[in-house]
Amino acid sequence: MHTALVEGGQATVDTAAQFEPFFPGLIILLPLIGFLINGALALKHARVSAAAVRLGGELDLGEGDHRPETHTLPSYVGPGVMLAAFLIASVNFIRMLSVELHEPHVIEYWTWIATGTFTVDAAIQLDQLSILMTMIVTGVGFLIHVFSVGYMSDDGGYPRYFSYLNLFIFFMLVLVMGASYPLMFVGWEGVGLCSYLLIGFWFSDREKSDAGKKAFIVNRIGDFGFLIAMFLLFGMFGTLDFVPLFSEADNLEYGGSLVTAVTLFLFLGAAGKSAQIPLYVWLPDAMAGPTPVSALIHAATMVTAGVYLVVRSSVLYALSPIASATVAGVGVFTALFAATIALKQNDIKKVLAYSTVSQLGYMFLGVGVGAYATGIFHLITHAFFKALLFLGAGAVIHSMHRSLHRTNDHQDPQDMRNMGGLKAFMPITWGTMWVATFAIAGIWPFAGFFSKDEIIWQTAAFGGAARAPYPALYQVYWVIALGTAILTAFYMTRMMVMTFHGSNRTGVEEAKHLYEAPPVMWLPLMALAVLSVVGGWINVPEALRETFIGLGPLTSEWLHHWLEPVTEQAHHIQEFNLGEVAEQAPFGGGEVTWAVISTVLALATVLTSFHLVSRKNVRAAAEDPELSGFSKVLYHKWYVDEVYDRLIVQPLIRTSRFCWRVIDARVIDGIVNGVGWAARGVGFIVSMFQTGTVNTYALVLTIGALIILGVSVF
Amino acid sequence: MINEALVLSSLLFVLGTFGVLVRRNAIIMFLCIELQLNAVNLAFIAFSRLMGIDGQVFVFFVMTVAAAEAAVGLAIFISVFRHYETVNVDNFKLLRW
16 A cells, blocks of 8 residues: 555656645735734724723623624634635645645745855745644634634624734744744744733733733743754754755664754653643643633644644654653653543633643654654544534533623632533533544544544554564553543543533523523534544544444545655654564554454443443532542642642742842842942042142152152162 | 252252242242252253253243243232232142042
């Protein structure tokens, strides 16, 4: 199959079937135009509402046709540019499908930096990986923009919200389409900025703006790693453009210390952006932003940038077994760690946040064991089902918030203990979210089954390779990954049961105000639900294909073959140095056996936990007693924030205070003031010699002259 | 011959210096400075016997400058005297700390 594809590819290249891009620059440009329009509207709205406040009132946003244009235009501009960008990306994708593109298609626009031997062009790179990421970003992004039209409709910052969202997409596209590390870094920093702006969207709330700052500062630590890696790469290769850099990387020594340093520093950047241990702490706090933002930035797109970075640099990672083992290890431990925290969270968004951290851990496990296409596969399916889960949670929160608001109830609308029995009020949200839950739990034939199971399988296969670097370590990873899959099924079922099943705990009066979300919100849910089902069928493993769980011969490892031009160099390095991967899991059994085992386990976990949690008597937040023992530790997230506070934040504050009060105020200011005082003192003493008496001057002059004379004579 | 002239010149110079240092009357101090200048002139003249005309030429310069200095100095004393009705330098101590 493989060789046939490559030969076929060369044949088509010879017959001059070239890839012709279709306005690729426009994909990036459209969201920027959307940002400018919405930004202008936001400024206009700010001026109008400030004027209204000055006159002693508050701006009435009106309903229906009475809404001002600053609140109607973004509804069309925001999603509109996204749809256009998605369509253009699709055209490019279809064109790329019809040809065999072996080298990335780089389009240079202008020279961005030119100093000495170092040049960076403002260039975009179109290849199988970047076009796929572009499709995800614009496609899922479009659905979330549509959802936002409903979710944010009552918010005063409506145009500002859409301008930030469009700007985010612009930077995200720069990140995935940039043809060099510096350009990628521009997008990397830009999405960080937009993340900060959107987490702190309701900036008048101190806690929320603090969460934005936390995200930004924690990300800076990762960005430091990214920068160092870029400096090292420039020192090694003299260029930071992907194409020449990776072609030269072939000459590097396998397992060399320099390439290990580069990849570890790059991974520090990836860990910051993709919320991995030890830099994951910002992501749960990032839930302070509007829920569609959590879906778009903190689940589907931005946080997966780290995975994209590792896959993009797959050649370098394949050269460093230590870095790869680190990536896989950090990934799998993050997956387990975050999953345990998610078990005991009561805030619906917090469960999903830790679930995201956990799933990102799976992706890193995948790319850490050299299964780069599989990592991207899980990234794609995760984008579908996690965006769906977040948007579903958004619909729930929207409904809860409205109901509590209308009844002047001051309960927390995000606390699942206050929900319960919402199935009756929100059937569409309920149904679509169950689809996503099945997907994330890894139940056949939903999307997550194929991607997650493949990651777990690849871990086992990699550890069993002929010359695998640390075989025992990968067996441990494999066991943890399997265990985490069960935890995932459990906490997701718990969330669903607490939210939608059982008795309603909102209160009698409040329940009258609970409704299903409007079509503008449930239509994206439906679309994502369909994708969460079929999304996994694009990459059914070869081994499963002919069996009943492989959906028959209709599907194959399409994604794997599609990404081959991007990953084959890394795979060659790996195969050359490690040998063929194993066909058996550590305890025996092939890929199919373990696929069946894991889906049965997941299904069993969902069913048992459904019964267990349903039978539990959940009490509303206000009446719920304090937790104790291990549950309390999990509820308080293993006290990691407290430990960080004690070990890093407080010492840093104390050091800063010491630098301020002692070093700056005493030492530095003391030196400056001391010099001043000394000059004044010396001046005071010396001025005593100036008596004003002419004779004294004459005497001093004479003595001086005599001394000079004496010196010159003797 | 030269020795005697130089001894006289140094005596006159020391006398002038001593006068400048101890006297308080500005006119007297001024005259003492003139004495110093003329002591130097004497030395110049004495040396010019041995070393050529340069010394005598220099004396003319000194006399010219001394004349100019006398004009300026006396003008200052007159205006000081008009203000304080004395030329005792102990009174003029404004230019100090």
